[in-house]
Amino acid sequence: MKKYFSSLSLLLVTAFLISSCEPSIDPNLAVQEAEFAKVMAGHDEVMPKTGQISKLSRQMKKYMKDNPDLDTETKGNVAEMISNLMVAEEMMFAWMANIKQLKELRITKSHEEIMTYLSEENKTMENVKLATNEGLEEGKKLWESLQPQ
Amino acid sequence: MKYLLGVFLVTFFFACDNTPDAPVKGLVIAKKDVLPILGNRDIAENGDTIYPTIPDFAFINQNGDTVTNADFEGKAYVADFFFIHCPTICPKVTQQMLRVNDKFADDDNLMLLAHTVDPKRDDVAALKSYADKLDAKTPKWHFVTGDKDELHGIADDYFSVAIENPDAPGGFDHSGRLILVDKNRHVRAFANGTDPDEVTQFIEDIKVLLAEK
Numbered sequence: 001m002k003k004y005f006s007s008l009s010l011l012l013v014t015a016f017l018i019s020s021c022e023p024s025i026d027p028n029l030a031v032q033e034a035e036f037a038k039v040m041a042g043h044d045e046v047m048p049k050t051g052q053i054s055k056l057s058r059q060m061k062k063y064m065k066d067n068p069d070l071d072t073e074t075k076g077n078v079a080e081m082i083s084n085l086m087v088a089e090e091m092m093f094a095w096m097a098n099i100k101q102l103k104e105l106r107i108t109k110s111h112e113e114i115m116t117y118l119s120e121e122n123k124t125m126e127n128v129k130l131a132t133n134e135g136l137e138e139g140k141k142l143w144e145s146l147q148p149q
Numbered sequence: 150m151k152y153l154l155g156v157f158l159v160t161f162f163f164a165c166d167n168t169p170d171a172p173v174k175g176l177v178i179a180k181k182d183v184l185p186i187l188g189n190r191d192i193a194e195n196g197d198t199i200y201p202t203i204p205d206f207a208f209i210n211q212n213g214d215t216v217t218n219a220d221f222e223g224k225a226y227v228a229d230f231f232f233i234h235c236p237t238i239c240p241k242v243t244q245q246m247l248r249v250n251d252k253f254a255d256d257d258n259l260m261l262l263a264h265t266v267d268p269k270r271d272d273v274a275a276l277k278s279y280a281d282k283l284d285a286k287t288p289k290w291h292f293v294t295g296d297k298d299e300l301h302g303i304a305d306d307y308f309s310v311a312i313e314n315p316d317a318p319g320g321f322d323h324s325g326r327l328i329l330v331d332k333n334r335h336v337r338a339f340a341n342g343t344d345p346d347e348v349t350q351f352i353e354d355i356k357v358l359l360a361e362k
Contacts, residue, residue: 043236054301061298093267097234 028111035118036102042125043096049132050092056139057085063146074146081135081142088131095121095128178350181357184329184337188310201310202334203228206303208264208293211276216262216291218334225358226260228328229342230304232267233279238325242342245327247283250290252352258359261290266301268294310336329355 060082064075099121105114188201207217227249231239246261253259265271271279276292285292294300307328327348329338337358340351 040237047237051301054298055305058298058302090269093232093234093269096232096236097267097270099236101236 032102032106032111032114032118035115035122039099039118039121039125042122042129043099046092046125046129046132049136050089053085053089053132053135053139056136056143057082057089059143060085060139077142078146081139084131085135085139088128088135091128091131095124178353181354183361184354184358186331186335186337187339188336200335203330203336204303204306206299208295208300209273210287210291210293211273211280211285212287213273214287216293220288220291221260221262221330221332223332224258224260225329225331225337225355226262227355228262228264228307228330229326230264230266230300230307232265233271233275234267238343242325242327243283245340245342245345245348246290248345248348249327249352249355250285253355253359254289256359259355260288261285263290263292264300264304265292265294266297266304268297268300307336310339327351329358331358331361 060078064070064078064082070078100117102114105117109117186200190201191199193199203218205218207215210216227246229242229246231242233239243263246263249259250261265276271294273294276294280286280290280292283290307330308326310328325342327340327342328336329351331337338351338354340347340354342348
């Protein structure tokens, strides 16, 4: 009987230790992860377009170089568009350089502070998206108008 | 009782094992005799086939030295595009570049060339610090920076060959690719650098290329 109880105790201790290996789940973590995923979804949407922005601005720079006799108005329009495209591209790279990962945020910030930070980052990403989409749309229009009819 | 204690210890050990999953077993490695030259080819007036080649380049590496095609003369190399602050795929790709580096550490016929696409932030000092953390050393593994338009432009040249879908827009957004270039500047193979299994196949492809006479 004594042997039976000692075996049972050992099994119970084992079960306790195994369950103690499971990390305790803080419900706030899932909320933070969902918000972070939203920010990164914006990044995933914009990043391929940043490649297109870069390509379009390089095409326009080459066009300016190859056509030094453009009229002043066209020259001004193209130069302004190149500048807009480069701003949109830089916005994306600057955002990527500054975004903090959740792991890093959790060291120093409370849940509320993390959520505020992610909400701000979402707004910033929306601005990057807007600049990128507008830049691409307007840039493509201008590029088409520059092609020989 | 001793038996129970053994079960206890073994169970406890495995219950707390949090090591990452091992690579998928049963991965089929395709054995190739020769690697094709990739990309759209043209036919010259004299009937010769013209294969796409990587154009001339000149960038600055992590030591502040100029790196050009001449530094890769007679060698094959693996190229990739990255940036230090990349929040998504670049760390995974760099891990796979490390695998390639380790696998061919003693083979002088293979080099690695990592181009930043964010030269504004990834200057020589930043690249040096990054390379040191990876224990990446020249002349085996160059991390290069330079003029942004030139870096993005050459990314187009590499990726216009190394994409499955010819209608997909090129550019550095394909930065997850590892691209194998031969001593004649032809792209011979590529892999998704975020997929360890693809890179396992890619490593086999490199061996095939290096065995070419």
